[in-house]
Amino acid sequence: MLLFGVECGMAKHCVMAYDIDCNRSRPGARLFIILYGEDDFTVRESLRQIKSECGVADMGEASTTIFDGNKVTFGELAAACNTISFLMPKRIVVVEGLLGRFEIKAKRGKGKNKSPELKQWESLATLAMPETTVLIMMDGKLSQTNSLLKKLAPVAELKECSPLDVKGKELPEWIHSRVKANGGDISPRAVGLLISLIGNDLWILANEIDKLCLYAIGRKIEESDVNLLVSDARALNIFHLVDAIVQRRQGAAAKMLHQHLAEGVAPAYLLFMITNEFRLLIQAKTLSSSKIPIKEIGPKIGEFKEWKVEKMLRQSQGYLIARLERTYRRLLEADISIKTGVMEGETALDLLITDLCRK
Numbered sequence: 001m002l003l004f005g006v007e008c009g010m011a012k013h014c015v016m017a018y019d020i021d022c023n024r025s026r027p028g029a030r031l032f033i034i035l036y037g038e039d040d041f042t043v044r045e046s047l048r049q050i051k052s053e054c055g056v057a058d059m060g061e062a063s064t065t066i067f068d069g070n071k072v073t074f075g076e077l078a079a080a081c082n083t084i085s086f087l088m089p090k091r092i093v094v095v096e097g098l099l100g101r102f103e104i105k106a107k108r109g110k111g112k113n114k115s116p117e118l119k120q121w122e123s124l125a126t127l128a129m130p131e132t133t134v135l136i137m138m139d140g141k142l143s144q145t146n147s148l149l150k151k152l153a154p155v156a157e158l159k160e161c162s163p164l165d166v167k168g169k170e171l172p173e174w175i176h177s178r179v180k181a182n183g184g185d186i187s188p189r190a191v192g193l194l195i196s197l198i199g200n201d202l203w204i205l206a207n208e209i210d211k212l213c214l215y216a217i218g219r220k221i222e223e224s225d226v227n228l229l230v231s232d233a234r235a236l237n238i239f240h241l242v243d244a245i246v247q248r249r250q251g252a253a254a255k256m257l258h259q260h261l262a263e264g265v266a267p268a269y270l271l272f273m274i275t276n277e278f279r280l281l282i283q284a285k286t287l288s289s290s291k292i293p294i295k296e297i298g299p300k301i302g303e304f305k306e307w308k309v310e311k312m313l314r315q316s317q318g319y320l321i322a323r324l325e326r327t328y329r330r331l332l333e334a335d336i337s338i339k340t341g342v343m344e345g346e347t348a349l350d351l352l353i354t355d356l357c358r359k
Helices: 040-053 074-081 101-108 116-126 147-155 170-181 188-198 200-216 223-229 235-248 250-262 268-288 292-303 305-318 321-339 345-356
Strands: 002-007 015-020 029-037 064-068 093-097 131-141 157-160
Touching: 002 170, 029 040, 029 147, 040 093, 040 131, 040 200, 040 305, 064 074, 074 093, 074 116, 101 131, 101 147, 101 305, 116 147, 170 188, 170 200, 170 268, 188 223, 200 223, 200 305, 235 250, 235 268, 250 268, 268 292, 268 321, 268 345, 292 305, 321 345
Parallel strands: 029 131, 029 157, 064 093, 093 131
Antiparallel strands: 002 015
């Protein structure tokens, strides 16, 4: 019997356990898990942990079938779930973004008159699957009124992962846990400095913690180590600004913009970082649309961190390529207006963020 522990962003569910029996059959057993929430890092780490505990972590595509929830049909998913696993302990079937397809309908109150499409997907609740199949649905933030989520919740392991509060105790605990998992130790002051520099972006925190553990091997990580190795912390914080713009969170983006300007960051540098991110989004989306495997996309665009490529692809799903191209042209216009003195840098960035964050 395996115990699957997941560190999650929810205060009431910081550690979640799955009672997964990957080694022997149980009559009528169904392994159906729904991972969702704004804490994308924990959602992804949960998937990796499930695959590891089911003994298929190193078997690549042979053990895992992944579907785009915006494109997959019920028949395609059902067929994959009903495929019996041979020569492997489990077969993992992952579908990303399916629940989100019914989020807008739920918000508009269309749940009373079910569409044929929704009714068909609700039959996943009674879908018969071989005991070797593990069906995992992954999504971002979902409302409690999501029609499909409400139907599937009673028959699935439902785990919501929310961002850790930078002022709460869970984020320091997560950092200590990550350091301990790497065989290291860290001082409370170093933890506080990491949080002040990076915030609760677990993707960036994980990367910096791994780097710190390698540097301070055999001793405790101190403030001086953070100051030395996280020298590009300001650039990391700028990624939070870029993320807010990409997600069209105008209020948060404007607040972070003025914080950076008050700290003396040059408007030209901020504009460069924003422009570079949208350039990568365009390239990643174009390559993905051409069915280029994710492992090949990174080297083609000059980004070798797979987690960041995955993040860019998810962010690009919220944009049509035409809008990304218009955005890039708008960025170039802002750059020209600043360099030619037509507009002050702060004013140009304020107007730019207003434009880019429009729904």
